[in-house]
Amino acid sequence: MTDIGFVRSNLVEPRPAPVRTSGAIAWAQKNLFSTPLDTVLTILGLLFLAWILPPLYGFFFGNAVEPNGTVEQCRLDNAGACWAYIAAEMEFFIYGFYDIPEQWRPNIVFALGAALLIPLLIPKAPFKRTNAVLFLLVYPIVTYFLLAGGVFGLKPIPTEKWGGLLVTLILSVVGITLSFPLGIILALGRQSKMPIIKTVCVGFIELVRAVPLITILFMASIMLPLFMPQGTTVDKFLRALVGVTLFTSAYMAEVVRGGLQAIPRGQYEAASALGLGYWKRMWFIILPQALKHVIPGIVNNFISLFKDTSLVYIVGMKDLLEAVKTKNDTALEWQSANTATTGYLFAAMVFWVFCFGMSRYSIYMERRLNTGYKR
Amino acid sequence: MTTRELGHNAAPRVSFFNDPVIRGIIYQVVVVAILVGFIFWIIGNTAANLAAQNKTTGFDFLWKTAGFDISFTLLPWSRGSYYWEAFLVGLINTLLVAFIGIIFATILGFTIGIARLSSNFIISSLATVYVELIRNIPLLLQLFFWYFAVLKAMPAVRNSIALPLDSFINQRGIFVPRPIPDDQFGFVWIGLALAIAAVVFLRQWAKKRLEATGQRFPVFLTSVVILLGVTGLLWFISGASVTFEPPVLERFNFKGGLALPPEFAALVFGLTIYTAAFIAETVRGGIQSVSRGQTEAAQSLGLKDNDRLRLVIVPQAMRVIVPPLTSQYLNLTKNSSLGAAIGYPELVNVFAGTSLNQTGRAIECIAITMLVYLCFSLITSAIMNWYNARVKLVER
Numbered sequence: 001m002t003d004i005g006f007v008r009s010n011l012v013e014p015r016p017a018p019v020r021t022s023g024a025i026a027w028a029q030k031n032l033f034s035t036p037l038d039t040v041l042t043i044l045g046l047l048f049l050a051w052i053l054p055p056l057y058g059f060f061f062g063n064a065v066e067p068n069g070t071v072e073q074c075r076l077d078n079a080g081a082c083w084a085y086i087a088a089e090m091e092f093f094i095y096g097f098y099d100i101p102e103q104w105r106p107n108i109v110f111a112l113g114a115a116l117l118i119p120l121l122i123p124k125a126p127f128k129r130t131n132a133v134l135f136l137l138v139y140p141i142v143t144y145f146l147l148a149g150g151v152f153g154l155k156p157i158p159t160e161k162w163g164g165l166l167v168t169l170i171l172s173v174v175g176i177t178l179s180f181p182l183g184i185i186l187a188l189g190r191q192s193k194m195p196i197i198k199t200v201c202v203g204f205i206e207l208v209r210a211v212p213l214i215t216i217l218f219m220a221s222i223m224l225p226l227f228m229p230q231g232t233t234v235d236k237f238l239r240a241l242v243g244v245t246l247f248t249s250a251y252m253a254e255v256v257r258g259g260l261q262a263i264p265r266g267q268y269e270a271a272s273a274l275g276l277g278y279w280k281r282m283w284f285i286i287l288p289q290a291l292k293h294v295i296p297g298i299v300n301n302f303i304s305l306f307k308d309t310s311l312v313y314i315v316g317m318k319d320l321l322e323a324v325k326t327k328n329d330t331a332l333e334w335q336s337a338n339t340a341t342t343g344y345l346f347a348a349m350v351f352w353v354f355c356f357g358m359s360r361y362s363i364y365m366e367r368r369l370n371t372g373y374k375r
Numbered sequence: 376m377t378t379r380e381l382g383h384n385a386a387p388r389v390s391f392f393n394d395p396v397i398r399g400i401i402y403q404v405v406v407v408a409i410l411v412g413f414i415f416w417i418i419g420n421t422a423a424n425l426a427a428q429n430k431t432t433g434f435d436f437l438w439k440t441a442g443f444d445i446s447f448t449l450l451p452w453s454r455g456s457y458y459w460e461a462f463l464v465g466l467i468n469t470l471l472v473a474f475i476g477i478i479f480a481t482i483l484g485f486t487i488g489i490a491r492l493s494s495n496f497i498i499s500s501l502a503t504v505y506v507e508l509i510r511n512i513p514l515l516l517q518l519f520f521w522y523f524a525v526l527k528a529m530p531a532v533r534n535s536i537a538l539p540l541d542s543f544i545n546q547r548g549i550f551v552p553r554p555i556p557d558d559q560f561g562f563v564w565i566g567l568a569l570a571i572a573a574v575v576f577l578r579q580w581a582k583k584r585l586e587a588t589g590q591r592f593p594v595f596l597t598s599v600v601i602l603l604g605v606t607g608l609l610w611f612i613s614g615a616s617v618t619f620e621p622p623v624l625e626r627f628n629f630k631g632g633l634a635l636p637p638e639f640a641a642l643v644f645g646l647t648i649y650t651a652a653f654i655a656e657t658v659r660g661g662i663q664s665v666s667r668g669q670t671e672a673a674q675s676l677g678l679k680d681n682d683r684l685r686l687v688i689v690p691q692a693m694r695v696i697v698p699p700l701t702s703q704y705l706n707l708t709k710n711s712s713l714g715a716a717i718g719y720p721e722l723v724n725v726f727a728g729t730s731l732n733q734t735g736r737a738i739e740c741i742a743i744t745m746l747v748y749l750c751f752s753l754i755t756s757a758i759m760n761w762y763n764a765r766v767k768l769v770e771r
Contacts, residue, residue, distance in 0.1 A: 031496040032497065034494065041497070041498050042495060042497055042498075045495070045497035046497065048501070049497075049501075193399070194399045194402060196406060197402065197403060200410065206752075211709070211745045211748040211749065211752075212709040212713075214712045214713060214723055215727060218723070226420070226425070226737065227417045229420050230420070230424055303511070307511075307512070307513035308513070310513040310516055321513065321515060325523075328523065337528065340524045341520075344516060344520045344523070344524050348516055348517075351511065351512050352508070352512050355510075355511035359511070
C-alpha cells in the first residue's frame with residue numbers, strides 16, 4: 001500500500017489585489033484614459049478648461065467690481081464685470097418706469113404669485129383645486145387691478161410704464177396659462193371629424209407656425225389697430241400678449257396632437273362604450289393620458305415662450321432685455337468698457353435660471369408621472 | 376306585463392338635437408357664421424380706418440423708387456432702385472445668412488451632439504454645459520451680446536486687431552482678403568465638375584459590383600484621388616492662378632479685400648451657436664434611438680467598426696435625426712428675422728420695416744413677408760415628406 005498523502009507545508013502566497021473597479025483611479029481610467037484617443041481628448045479638454053476658466057473667474061469674481069463699488073472702479077483697465085452698475089439700476093431692470101413710490105404693488109404681485117405657484121408645483125401640497133382656481137382665475141384679476149390701479153384709490157399706472165422683469169414674468173405667465181387651453185382646443189379641432197372646423201384649425205396652426213414671431217408681433221403692433229373699430233386704441237401690452245399667446249398656442253396644439261395620436265384607439269372606443277359624451281371622454285380619459293405623454297414638449301414650449309417674450313420690444317414694451325439694453329445705451333454715468341457686457345450677462349443669468357428651472361421641473365414631473373409605462 | 380319585440384329594425388328614436396350628424400352640421404354652421412362675421416367686421420374696420428387716414432391700398436408701390444440706403448447687399452442697389460428690388464435684396468440677404476448659418480450650425484451641432492455621447496467625462500461634460508447654457512438663453516439676447524458687447528466693443532479702425540492670413544477685425548466688421556481668380560480659372564471649375572461626375576459614376580458602379588459579385592472597391596480613397604487629381608491637373612495645365620487682394624488700411628477705413636459687416640458676423644455667429652445646441656440634442660437623440668442590439672448584431676455579423684457605423688448605425692440614426700434637423704433649419708431661417716433687431720438688412724428689416732414705414736402699406740408688406748416664410752415652410756415640409764417616404768421603415 002502506497003502512502004500517497006499530501007499536506008502542504010507552507011502557506012499560499014498572497015495573490016495580487018484584484019484590479020480596482022471602484023474609486024477615483026478606476027473611475028479616471030474608465031472615463032478619462034481608456035484609449036490613447038481618449039487620453040488626448042482629456043488633455044485637450046483640460047487645456048481648454050485651463051485656458052478659459054481663469055479669465056472667466058477673473059471677469060466674474062476676481063477683478064469684478066462689487067455691487068457697492070463705483071463707476072471709477074469699473075473704468076479701470078483690468079476691471080472685470082461691473083456689478084455695481086447692475087446693483088444701481090436693479091430697480092429699472094425689475095420694474096421699468098413703474099412709479100417708484102408705488103413699487104410695493106408689483107412686490108405684492110410677485111409675493112402672491114410665488115405663494116400661489118410654489119404649492120401648486122409641489123405634488124404633495126394639499127388643496128390643489130382651490131390653489132389652481134386661485135392662481136388661474138383670482139390671481140390674474142387681482143394682479144391686473146393692483147398693477148393698473150384706478151380702483152380703491154390706487155394711483156392709475158398705464159401699461160406703458162410697466163417694464164423689466166415684471167413685464168417678462170406677466171407676459172410669460174399669462175401667455176402660458178392662455179396658450180395652453182387654446183392649444184388643446186386647436187389640437188382637438190385638428191383631430192375633429194367635422195371638415196370645416198378641422199380646416200380652420202389646420203390653417204391657423206400651419207400659418208402661424210410657418211412665420212417668425214417677429215412678423216406676428218409686427219402685425220399685432222401695426223395691423224391690430226387697423227382691424228379695430230375707429231377710435232379704439234389697443235393697449236401695447238395687450239398687443240404683445242395677443243401676439244405671443246396666439247403664436248405659442250399653435251405650437252402647443254402640435255405638441256398636444258402628438259400626445260393625442262399616441263393614445264390607442266381602444267381608449268376612445270372604451271370611453272364611448274362607457275357612454276361618455278365627447279367632452280367627458282376627452283376630459284376624463286383621453287387628455288390626462290395624452291398630456292402626460294407630451295410633458296417635455298409642453299414645457300419646451302413654455303421655455304420657448306419665456307425666451308420669446310424678449311421680442312416684445314417690437315411693439316414697444318420694455319421687457320427685461322429691452323430694459324437692460326436701454327440702460328446700456330443711455331446710462332452715460334455708467335459708461336465703461338464692460339458695462340454693456342455686464343448688463344447682457346445679468347439678463348442672460350436671469351433668463352437662464354428661469355428656463356433651466358422649468359426644464360429641470362419637467363424632468364422631475366416626467367419621472368413622477370411615468371406610471372403604467374415602466375418596463 | 377308587456378313584451379317587446381326583439382330584432383325590430385326601426386331606427387332608434389333619438390331627439391333631433393342629439394343626432395351627431397345634425398349636431399356636427401350645426402356646430403360648423405355656427406363656426407362659419409362667426410368666422411365670416413368676424414372677417415367682415417375686420418375688413419369693414421380696416422376700410423374705415425384706411426379711409427379716415429386717407430391711405431390707399433394695392434401693390435403698385437412695388438414699382439416706385441425706394442430712395443433709401445441698404446448697408447449690405449449682394450445685388451446692385453442704389454437709392455433709385457424700386458421697392459421690388461428692395462424685397463429681392465432682403466430675400467437674398469435672408470437666404471445668405473440662413474445658408475451660411477445652416478452649414479456652420481450643422482458642423483458644430485453634430486460635433487457637440489457626438490461629444491455629448493462620448494465616454495470621456497470631460498468632453499461630454501463640456502458638451503452638456505454648452506447645450507444647457509445656450510438653449511436656455513433667448514436668441515435675441517445672444518445676438519445683442521455678440522453685436523453690442525463683443526463686435527461693437529472691438530477697437531476702432533485705426534487699432535484693428537490683426538488676425539492671421541492678412542485679416543483684420545475692428546468695430547466696422549471683419550476684413551479678409553478677397554480671392555480674385557484669373558481668366559483661366561474657369562478650367563478649374565470644369566475640372567471640378569468633371570471630377571464630381573466621375574465620382575458619382577464610380578460610386579454607382581462600385582455599388583452595383585458589390586451587389587453582383589460581393590467584391591469591394593475602395594470608393595472613398597479613389598474619390599479623393601479623382602477629385603484632387605482631375606482638378607489639380609486642369610489647374611496645372613491651364614496655368615490658372617488665384618491672387619488674393621488683402622485689405623489695406625487707408626486713412627479712415629480698410630480698402631480692398633472682403634468686408635463682413637458686424638451685423639452679418641453677429642447674426643451668423645449667434646444663429647450658428649444657438650441652433651447648434653438644438654441640433655446637438657437632435658443628433659444625440661437620434662444616435663441613442665438606435666438600440667444596442669443593432670450594434671451587437673452588426674458585430675456578430677463580423678462587420679468592422681467602420682462598416683458597422685456606416686452601414687448599420689448611421690442609416691438608422693439618420694432616419695430619426697433628419698426630420699427634426701430639417702425643422703431646425705427652418706427655425707434658423709425664421710430666426711434670421713431677428714437680424715432686424717441688430718440692423719442686418721434681411722427681409723423683415725428691409726421690407727416689413729423700412730419699406731413699410733416709407734409707403735405706409737402695412738397690410739401688403741406684412742402679407743408679402745409672411746407669404747415668403749410660408750413658402751419656405753411649405754418647401755421644407757415637402758422635402759421632408761419626400762425624405763420620410765424614402766427612408767420609411769419597410770415593414771412586413
